[in-house]
Amino acid sequence: MSKDSIGVGLMGLGVVAGKVAKVLMDKSRNLEDKVGCPLILRKIKVLPEDLSRPQAKQMDSELFTTDDEEFFHEPGIDIVVEAIGGVSPALEYHKRAISGGKHVVTSNKELIAKHGFELLTLARRNKVGLQYEASVGGGIPIIAPFKHDLVANNIKGIFAIINGTTNYVLTRMAKEGMDFTTALKRAQELGYAIKLLAIAKQDDDAIEVRVHPVFIPEDSLLAEVDGVYNAILVEGDLVGKVLFYGEGAGAIPTSSSLLADIISASSAVFHSSQRPLGLKLRNDSVLKPMSEIMTRYYLRMTTTDRYGVLSQISKVLGDHRISISSVLQKETNIVAKTAEIVIMTHPAKEKAIQAALSEIRELDIVKQVNNFIRIEA
């Protein structure tokens, strides 16, 4: 039973839903390749105030409805994408969609946390999918690895660094009079960073679940997780420690997860067979020759101890349009009458640096090029 197209109904038109709608339209050819048939956005359920948002202005006004009945009676919707958030009215929308035999994809954290078990049970009974990758960790892949890669493991613990929610820390500071600046300074003296961590641990008879600020050793990988990035560390009995890291919030990364689930649900609707979701097979890629790559370079060389050494070397680099980012000239070795020069370049073509190196090696003042190493930022 194969279909001509998959119909998508979108609930909500916030920044995440707006991005999903845009990608469904802009990447339609690409998505069709992945699913096997076109994905058609058939209806968007909005609130009256959504219609004045910039993302609404770029779309056909025929797509919009503010009426629940119109949305749920729209023919040809196979997948409902709920991106309105909160429990009410989202819970009723989920139940109505699932009971109507539609697959549901959601980014709704609160709903999945509070009613996930009930909704997954209902979805199984109705033989439809309920997918919620986008509700956990924004753009960070975590639900799919749990369903697939980690499935043979007994999970011993999950540790999630939550940077977004500094609100929590601020509240605690206000409530409990904690002076975090001083505390952090002292902790750093002892080799720790502070982080807000969500922790789940499984032992033989109970699960331990908590969220609070903690100090972690500064040389741990989690201590490096900063800014908009979040990380989830999972410990399994076979796999040991695995860490997933990415943007834990934000409209575009979250839309990436929603779209992954939409494609997966679409593929399930399109293919009656169990064919795993296709990595498109292709064998026609063109490989870039090494000489064409652009990167930064690190050069270390031993030179004679004479005036003008640096100017000669930098002239060769300049001739090949390679610009210097930093230079370290080490003190002269008085006995050997040699000096050491370390140069970091700005991005340059491999071809240019190779040509420059040949010339540098020929210079009378250069005894040896000791190192030539590429730099990735």
Next chain:
Amino acid sequence: MSKDSIGVGLMGLGVVAGKVAKVLMDKSRNLEDKVGCPLILRKIKVLPEDLSRPQAKQMDSELFTTDDEEFFHEPGIDIVVEAIGGVSPALEYHKRAISGGKHVVTSNKELIAKHGFELLTLARRNKVGLQYEASVGGGIPIIAPFKHDLVANNIKGIFAIINGTTNYVLTRMAKEGMDFTTALKRAQELGYAIKLLAIAKQDDDAIEVRVHPVFIPEDSLLAEVDGVYNAILVEGDLVGKVLFYGEGAGAIPTSSSLLADIISASSAVFHSSQRPLGLKLRNDSVLKPMSEIMTRYYLRMTTTDRYGVLSQISKVLGDHRISISSVLQKETNIVAKTAEIVIMTHPAKEKAIQAALSEIRELDIVKQVNNFIRIEA
């Protein structure tokens, strides 16, 4: 068309294959829950010398065969797990299994790198799965995230830190006279770490692929990846940067990936429907009360400037069987006549530390407990 059991045929009996066989037996109940029916290990194709390995001695000798014909004619094998490595004879084994309508799961890097396209095409034609998560990055989940989570993205670049392959660096040092110790020292002075990196970048008309040592900024997440750990950083147009980190080699993590693919293939055989691989729904977990958690603690307090302050505080901790890991006593504030004490404890129960804190707050010599923060190692 539902089956009573899924038959697994294993090729090879190295450390990875040995671990897979062991888990198939030790976790049989658990795996049955996940797939929906038992997984039965029906035959193991070995070389004569494999029979003297320790992992062979723990298994029923009836399972073993050294004969290809016997292995491929064994009835009831649905899934062939190839863990012998190398191209020959593995390529012929793959073709024979796939053409015979069997699903194939492999950890064979070289075979997938050299013949993956051909084998995937053959598998599609025969409507069976070829799964190879274990052939890439050991225990690190990467193929499943590509198939699912990243599927809506145009992939701009992949950067993989390879720690295992120091062999490559050593070869380069020997061949090209590179002096890495000195180079590394100079790079560190400029704020860089050295790493061996595999890089793939896609631009409009070509793919750039290379493997070589590079310097990367010391404050980058990749710079922290050390020891047995590898990391794969993927950059997509929607998701931004996501990083997958774990043990990139080793028998047990690699067996975790092989087993994930075996469970997924088994589930595909068992269920004719498209039901996504089950996260088992359960609602019966027991939550551990906060008072029962064990962790280390950071305490910072302001005390009066008197003799015996530290001994009074450490007595209270000792009374509650909390042992001290480190103490930092800051210089006295002469004007305010106060001192500052920072204590890190060894792991202790939350209940004990809360009781100790109540008593510490009552001590005359303690003016204020400024911070109380949990530590996760």
